[in-house]
Amino acid sequence: MEIHREASFPQDVELLGVLESLIGKGSNELYIAKKFSDSPVTTEIRPPQTALQKLDQAMILRALSTSLSGVLTFRTATHREISQAGLSAQLKNFTPQDIATIVNANLDQDKWDEGQPHPEYHFDNNKLLAGKVYVDSQYALIRATSNPQEALEAFGKILHAQQDFYAHTNFVELYRDYFHQHSGHYPLPREIPLYQDALKNPQLRTILQTQLKSGEFSRAEFILKDLFHLNHDPNSHEMMNKDGPGRPLYPEAKDLAERQTGKEIEKFLKTIRKNFRIKSFFEKNPATDG
Numbered sequence: 001m002e003i004h005r006e007a008s009f010p011q012d013v014e015l016l017g018v019l020e021s022l023i024g025k026g027s028n029e030l031y032i033a034k035k036f037s038d039s040p041v042t043t044e045i046r047p048p049q050t051a052l053q054k055l056d057q058a059m060i061l062r063a064l065s066t067s068l069s070g071v072l073t074f075r076t077a078t079h080r081e082i083s084q085a086g087l088s089a090q091l092k093n094f095t096p097q098d099i100a101t102i103v104n105a106n107l108d109q110d111k112w113d114e115g116q117p118h119p120e121y122h123f124d125n126n127k128l129l130a131g132k133v134y135v136d137s138q139y140a141l142i143r144a145t146s147n148p149q150e151a152l153e154a155f156g157k158i159l160h161a162q163q164d165f166y167a168h169t170n171f172v173e174l175y176r177d178y179f180h181q182h183s184g185h186y187p188l189p190r191e192i193p194l195y196q197d198a199l200k201n202p203q204l205r206t207i208l209q210t211q212l213k214s215g216e217f218s219r220a221e222f223i224l225k226d227l228f229h230l231n232h233d234p235n236s237h238e239m240m241n242k243d244g245p246g247r248p249l250y251p252e253a254k255d256l257a258e259r260q261t262g263k264e265i266e267k268f269l270k271t272i273r274k275n276f277r278i279k280s281f282f283e284k285n286p287a288t289d290g
């Protein structure tokens with residue numbers, strides 16, 4: 001089976017390979033079942049009947065290969081742009097290599113076989129508490145590690161999750177509705193408070209505690225529906241995400257993610273100052289300051 005390899009990013013090529021193997025075998029669930037079950041999956045097992053099955057496999061693969069780089073690069077570009085700008089501005093005395101380590105660890109979270117299967121890394125699938133626990137665990141690692149590289153990578157993972165929070169949850173929608181009810185108009189992107197600040201308003205806090213949710217992402221649905229824009233479930237990641245410029249409320253999510261990144265950088269600098277094992281590594285340039 002031939003796939004058009006026009007992808008410009010290494011992870012697109014990698015993802016195409018995964019998709020090639022998935023479609024060859026059947027649905028994603030079957031792939032997972034095969035990976036983890038003791039009993040071998042027979043070749044007779046096929047994914048549930050869908051309209052897509054009527055399409056020629058080659059046609060599906062052609063569609064995947066052309067739409068994939070768009071789907072992934074928008075998201076990748078946004079994470080990269082937000083992180084790089086904030087890091088370069090606030091971590092002036094970190095080496096370009098340090099910054100690249102952070103940015104790459106951020107982007108790796110979306111790799112199909114690495115960070116991608118973990119919904120808590122992206123605040124997907126309503127894993128809101130698990131996402132917070134994950135972020136806290138990475139800060140705990142930064143506070144305790146004796147390896148500066150590990151600290152930089154943990155911070156990249158934190159940035160990814162915190163940026164995804166605004167793109168994958170309904171936080172923006174909930175705040176806009178709240179604002180509209182009180183003022184009769186909708187807020188500008190920069191008028192929307194960060195999540196932690198919104199919680200300080202008791203009324204908003206109640207709304208967030210009871211109505212905050214995130215989209216459901218499934219690898220099988222992504223391949224069979226999302227890529228063809230056939231997923232219309234309002235609770236799906238496909239319908240809720242603000243991952244790219246083509247999505248509603250993307251400017252709001254991006255503005256929030258940029259400001260959140262600034263806050264996380266301040267917290268990162270504070271955290272490494274408290275870790276005597278790595279503090280001196282990051283103080284190689286005495287002017288480094290947050």
Ligand SMILES: [Zn+2]
Nearest residue numbers: 109110122164
């Ligand atoms: Zn993500």
